[in-house]
Amino acid sequence: MESSLNVNNWLRRYGFLSGVLVIAFVIIVWRYAVDPQVTTAVLASTLRQSTPLVLGALCGLLGERSGVVNIGIEGQMLLAAFIGFLASVYTGNLALAIAAGMLTGALMGLLLAFMSVTLKMDQIIGGTVINILAIGLTGYFYTAGLTTQGKLQPIPLGPLADIPLFGRVFFNNPPITYATLILVMVVHYVLFFTRWGLRTRAVGEHPSAADTVGINVFTIRYVNVIIGGAIAGLAGAYLSLEAVGSFERLMTNGRGFVALAVMLFGKRTPLGSWGAALLFGFASALQTQLQFGGEIEIPHQFIGMLPYLLTILVLAGFVGRTRDPKALGQPYETE
Amino acid sequence: MMNPEIESSPGNGRFLSTLQQIWRSISVPLTAVLLAALIGAILLIASGASPLEAYAALFKGSFGNAQAIGRTLEKATPLIFSGLAxxxxxxxxxxxIGAQGQLLFGAIVAAFLGFSIEGLPAIIHAPLALIGGAAAGALYGAIPGALRTYTGAHEVITTIMLNYIAINITDYLADGPWKDMTPGNIVARTPKILPSAEIPYIGNVPVGFILSVLAAVVVWWLLWHTTIGYEIRTVGLNSHAAHYAGMRVAWTVILTMALSGLLAGLGGAVETQGVVGRYQPGFNIALGFDGITIALLGKTHPFGVIPAALLVGAMKAGSSQMQFSAGVAKEITDVIQALILFFVAADVIVRWIIRMRASDGDQVTFSSNWGQS
Known part of the structure; x- marks a missing residue:
């Protein structure tokens, strides 16, 4: 009796998800049997394309769980990509460059927190300020022709990387992609299994109650938004130091906004966002494959808008089914 | 010393209070602009340029002579439209945030109507292309309105996504079915529009600028002197109250977004027919985003939008001169614009500097929640 109830419960909670996973697994194995090379390439590209999106989503959900909407992720990424790139040009040290990118993101996070928590500005406008500021600053200080010593290279994890398909996809990646996989787990743990996470969620739901029991609402929001900014900065560093190896104007290309859709699709949980990001990453990987595989004749512009269309569809279909933190977007006033 | 009798006369008092009101409404934007220019100067010094020289060149390039003023008006025209939107x-x-995409659609549809229809007199052809551009913008603007109403998808994200989609679609059109097939042309662009579709100049003043000022008047009239305008403002203040008062909130949201898109589309059409002469990808970029800065700088009032757009237009018109004679990269104007936006939005800081208390309803706020409509 007891066990059958458990099975029912389990099915209700994870049935759909497991179904999707099983179907995905079957399709992947089938495609692998047909064409191992392309399948491995598409999946590896899926994982890498999803990296900046997961990071952006982690940034977004840390802010939103504590009650601060961050639509400035795009700008945080862009400026971090630029500063990270400059640091790599002038020091030649990629680790230092990543740190510079994360610091930039954190500073932009500080600015957002200052605007939305201290000045109590409208958070949507605050995020827009960050986006426009990033476009202006990177445009002004950008000089064409700067080159770096190279970009972050894949580090195969010994024998693990030789496992066909999954080993090659998961264990043969550059450092920021590994770091992202770890960060997803860490943020999930912190948010749902630590005192800090509980306080963060409390502040996002009911700041005055949290305040009453002695939690400092301002501190929680500041710290979450700043850490989120550093994570968005890592996404920027990924773009300029790991994916491309140089900086281009407006190179974020809307990823910061797509990341918000990823976050909503993942119901503001790190693991859910990771799954959603993989879906978006798959759309991008498929896009590249269609564009250069030359199998179907579609104008490249139509393939190019796939991720954006997907974002709108996801938003239209799923946004009503997630529950916003109650205090989302509202500045907190002490009495 | 002022004569107390004159001071207490009612006519004079009203005059003074009007002045006070005007000062109240322009002091914050004005201070924001000055602060932004100040920080811009610091940035210029940091990068080894002389701010005085740069700003002098910027001014000369935008207001130095009749031609420069004409250029400023020309640059301000699409900005007034996108700011109004x-x-x-x-x-x-x-x-x-989708004014950008709506503007692109307005621009390319106006170009299409401008080059493809032959044999019409200018008095019909030019307005026809304008109307076509406006309609295209309105339709594209209605999409995020409908998404917001029926699915709850927040317009901030959907409009940004629609911007990218618009860039892709217009690129496709300009490089595919509507491409300029003149021998020797390899770039993606539409053919030149016919002279009958062009919007002329009166002296140095572009007719498009006059149209944009007229548009501001129409928007003002619509918002404060019609029932629809009353409904729009009520929905903006409190959509629940609007609902209980029996207003059609869903309809109002879609209509507002469509009209907003119409204004942006008109901006694109005027730019195509008055300045560019064809649609070419990359030529209209950023005009829509500037609209955000301009709207906030103009305190979201149609008549505030005009001076705000003139200011930003002047920066655009003078930036080439600045780059040429002071050796300062044009993009500094983007930085200054972002700073203006920051200080206007963070009016707490500005008010603290000029020691002024906020009056109710001065600050712009949106519902920041993703899910509600």
Whole structure:
């Protein structure tokens, strides 16, 4: 009796998800049997394309769980990509460059927190300020022709990387992609299994109650938004130091906004966002494959808008089914 | 010393209070602009340029002579339209970041009507292309309105996504079915529009500029002197109250976004027919985003949008001169614009500097929640 109830419960909670996973697994194995090379390439590209999106989503959900909407992720990424790139040009040290990118993101996070928590500005406008500021600053200080010593290279994890398909996809990646996989787990743990996470969620739901029991609402929001900014900065560093190896104007290309859709699709949980990001990453990987595989004749512009269309569809279909933190977007006033 | 009798006379008092009111409404934007220019100067010094020289060149290039003033008006024209588009949506509590995409559609449809229809007199052809561009913008603007109403998808994200989609679609059209097939042309662009579709100049003043000022008047009239305008503003202030008062909130949201898109589309059409002469990808970029800065700088009032757009237009008109004679990269104007936006939005800081208390309803706020409509 007891066990059958458990099975029912389990099915209700994870049935759909497991179904999707099983179907995905079957399709992947089938495609692998047909064409191992392309399948491995598409999946590896899926994982890498999803990296900046997961990071952006982690940034977004840390802010939103504590009650601060961050639509400035795009700008945080862009400026971090630029500063990270400059640091790599002038020091030649990629680790230092990543740190510079994360610091930039954190500073932009500080600015957002200052605007939305201290000045109590409208958070949507605050995020827009960050986006426009990033476009202006990177445009002004950008000089064409700067080159770096190279970009972050894949580090195969010994024998693990030789496992066909999954080993090659998961264990043969550059450092920021590994770091992202770890960060997803860490943020999930912190948010749902630590005192800090509980306080963060409390502040996002009911700041005055949290305040009453002695939690400092301002501190929680500041710290979450700043850490989120550093994570968005890592996404920027990924773009300029790991994916491309140089900086281009407006190179974020809307990823910061797509990341918000990823976050909503993942119901503001790190693991859910990771799954959603993989879906978006798959759309991008498929896009590249269609564009250069030359199998179907579609104008490249139509393939190019796939991720954006997907974002709108996801938003239209799923946004009503997630529950916003109650205090989302509202500045907190002490009495 | 002022004569107390004159001071207490009612006519004079009203005059003084009007002055006070005007000062109240322009002091914050004015201070924001000055602060932004100040920080811009610091940035210029940091990068080894002389701010005085740069700003002098900027001024000379935008207001130095009749030609420069004409250029400023020309640059301000699409900005007035996009600023009106954003400000108009603000009034209903909606943030239309998609003015960019709506403007692109207006521009390319006006170009298409401008080059493809032959044999019409200018008095019919030019307005026809304008109307076509406006309709295209309105339709594209209605999409995020409908998404917001029926699915709850927040317009901030959907309009940004629609911007990218618009760039792709217009690129496709300009490089595919509507491409300029003149021998020797390899770039993606439409053919030149016919002279009958062009919007002329009166002296140095572009007719498009006059149209944009007229548009501001129409928007003002619509918002404050019609029932629809009353509904739009009520929805913006409190959509629940509007609902209980029997207003059709869903319809109002869609209509507002469509009208906002119409204004942006008109801006694109005027730019195509008055300045560019064809649609070419990359030529209209950023005009829509500037609309956000302009709307906020103009305190989301249609008549505030005009001076705000003139200011930004002047920066655009003078930036080439600045780059040429002071050796300062044009993009510094983008930085200054972002700073202006920051200080206007963070008016707490500005008010603290000029020691002024906020009056109710001065600050712009949106519903920041993703899910509600």
């Amino acid at each position: 954003v400000a108009f949506a603000f009034k209903a509590g909606l943030f239309n």
